[in-house]
Amino acid sequence: MDRFTERDQLIRKWIYAAAATIKESFDDELDIERKSNRNDLVTNMDKAIEKQFIEKIQHFFPGERILGEEGLGDEISLLDGVVWIIDPIDGTLNFVKQQDDFAIMIAIYEDGKGQLGYIYDVMQDKLYSARTGKGAYCNKRLLPTIEDRPLKEGLVAISSALMSKEEGLARTVGRASSGVRLIGSAGIETAHVASGRLIGYLAATLAPWDIAAGKIIAEEVGLIYTKLNGDKVDLLQKTPVLVASPTAHKEIIELLKSQKI
Amino acid sequence: MDRFTERDQLIRKWIYAAAATIKESFDDELDIERKSNRNDLVTNMDKAIEKQFIEKIQHFFPGERILGEEGLGDEISLLDGVVWIIDPIDGTLNFVKQQDDFAIMIAIYEDGKGQLGYIYDVMQDKLYSARTGKGAYCNKRLLPTIEDRPLKEGLVAISSALMSKEEGLARTVGRASSGVRLIGSAGIETAHVASGRLIGYLAATLAPWDIAAGKIIAEEVGLIYTKLNGDKVDLLQKTPVLVASPTAHKEIIELLKSQKI
Numbered sequence: 001m002d003r004f005t006e007r008d009q010l011i012r013k014w015i016y017a018a019a020a021t022i023k024e025s026f027d028d029e030l031d032i033e034r035k036s037n038r039n040d041l042v043t044n045m046d047k048a049i050e051k052q053f054i055e056k057i058q059h060f061f062p063g064e065r066i067l068g069e070e071g072l073g074d075e076i077s078l079l080d081g082v083v084w085i086i087d088p089i090d091g092t093l094n095f096v097k098q099q100d101d102f103a104i105m106i107a108i109y110e111d112g113k114g115q116l117g118y119i120y121d122v123m124q125d126k127l128y129s130a131r132t133g134k135g136a137y138c139n140k141r142l143l144p145t146i147e148d149r150p151l152k153e154g155l156v157a158i159s160s161a162l163m164s165k166e167e168g169l170a171r172t173v174g175r176a177s178s179g180v181r182l183i184g185s186a187g188i189e190t191a192h193v194a195s196g197r198l199i200g201y202l203a204a205t206l207a208p209w210d211i212a213a214g215k216i217i218a219e220e221v222g223l224i225y226t227k228l229n230g231d232k233v234d235l236l237q238k239t240p241v242l243v244a245s246p247t248a249h250k251e252i253i254e255l256l257k258s259q260k261i
Numbered sequence: 262m263d264r265f266t267e268r269d270q271l272i273r274k275w276i277y278a279a280a281a282t283i284k285e286s287f288d289d290e291l292d293i294e295r296k297s298n299r300n301d302l303v304t305n306m307d308k309a310i311e312k313q314f315i316e317k318i319q320h321f322f323p324g325e326r327i328l329g330e331e332g333l334g335d336e337i338s339l340l341d342g343v344v345w346i347i348d349p350i351d352g353t354l355n356f357v358k359q360q361d362d363f364a365i366m367i368a369i370y371e372d373g374k375g376q377l378g379y380i381y382d383v384m385q386d387k388l389y390s391a392r393t394g395k396g397a398y399c400n401k402r403l404l405p406t407i408e409d410r411p412l413k414e415g416l417v418a419i420s421s422a423l424m425s426k427e428e429g430l431a432r433t434v435g436r437a438s439s440g441v442r443l444i445g446s447a448g449i450e451t452a453h454v455a456s457g458r459l460i461g462y463l464a465a466t467l468a469p470w471d472i473a474a475g476k477i478i479a480e481e482v483g484l485i486y487t488k489l490n491g492d493k494v495d496l497l498q499k500t501p502v503l504v505a506s507p508t509a510h511k512e513i514i515e516l517l518k519s520q521k522i
Contacts, residue, residue, distance in 0.1 A: 093440055097416050098458040155358050160440045163424070163431070170424070179354055179421045182443035197359040
């Protein structure tokens with residue numbers, strides 16, 4: 001049993017425990033606090049889950065650094081060594097308004113290279129996971145390598161922010177596809193691309209914790225995960241993201257270039 | 262037991278039987294035929310389910326007229342007497358591409374007035390139903406009367422067609438809300454407004470079978486269901502639709518008027 005196997009087993013246990021805490025909370029009132037605007041709600045649950053994860057990581061793996069959405073972890077400016085990247089509740093607005101379509105995400109990077117990625121769609125009880133080089137799974141089912149179809153044959157998810165900001169872009173990419181879908185959780189949208197439900201996902205601005213786990217899972221099934229201009233994503237910065245099957249990825253990049261965005 | 266109670270019991274049985282047939286089909290290849298364009302896929306399953314419903318209705322209620330998406334029912338130009346309105350698979354594109362997020366819908370109107378409405382979210386096993394004057398349900402849970410919150414406090418679903426056609430509109434309404442969601446099934450989107458997950462739903466063009474069941478369920482929880490300009494919907498024509506809680510409905514109508522759409 002190598003050190004990643006041990007981490008894998010622990011992470012799964014921690015994720016299911018966190019999900020149980022979250023589900024129990026649905027009977028209580030959520031104490032919602034407003035962060036920068038109303039679309040960026042933070043709940044006490046977000047913070048509590050992140051704190052739980054950090055305490056567990058520090059207990060089992062002292063000294064390893066942690067990057068988390070709620071900022072309870074470390075300040076990180078270099079991805080050397082082992083870094084844990086955590087989003088306790090991805091899709092907070094869905095969590096608050098819908099009590100559905102949100103995810104717990106955890107990833108481990110080592111010297112900047114993805115090793116383990118987890119996206120747990122809590123209400124669907126679907127744990128998408130991948131270990132680099134060993135395939136991606138939905139629960140215990142191995143996800144097949146993605147079918148490389150053209151954009152016009154697939155549904156594409158486009159983030160709400162991107163829809164609002166670049167309406168021409170959304171319209172062009174959407175029209176070239178079978179149709180647009182918008183779930184409101186980068187984790188679930190990326191997982192649906194990885195499982196073949198969607199052909200691609202575009203977002204205006206994703207943070208490291210929105211990207212880390214999904215990128216590992218996506219690349220493991222043969223998807224291309226880049227910035228909207230095709231450049232490599234930088235895991236230490238907020239960045240626009242495009243994940244899609246190879247042919248659709250190329251088509252979307254060309255569509256975006258033709259619009260000079 | 263009045264005649265609507267008998268119909269209610271039969272309809273539930275028929276819907277669950279149809280759903281079982283659909284789920285079994287996921288092991289087979291779907292024989293997909295293209296209708297007017299690639300976004301309007303018709304599967305053999307659509308037709309088979311509609312045929313099943315029609316045969317059962319004709320057996321139990323001979324002489325009652327049936328309006329169905331696949332056109333296997335009657336030609337209807339007046340809503341007098343009892344009319345059954347059926348959408349065997351709402352969200353065909355989701356059915357084909359995602360094998361999720363599609364619904365079976367059935368409604369009964371009498372002399373133009375809604376009596377019974379059913380939206381079955383097959384993969385979530387959620388049967389939304391209503392009998393006019395007797396409340397709406399999700400499975401056996403009574404749906405409470407909708408909370409009448411302002412648009413800015415809710416998520417709004419906007420159809421893909423409306424997003425593409427009237428990008429300014431989608432942007433304006435979306436920005437005035439907490440965020441945009443796009444599921445791709447009028448039935449499920451309407452059901453999510455009725456259950457309070459979404460504050461409203463806007464669509465560019467809905468057919469009678471997209472509207473019939475949802476309108477009954479929506480009105481039963483206090484939602485306002487109209488055309489995009491606020492006029493009454495006509496159940497015999499394709500029409501743009503807005504369903505929302507009273508305050509949000511008023512706000513959206515005003516936003517649309519200010520854009521002269």
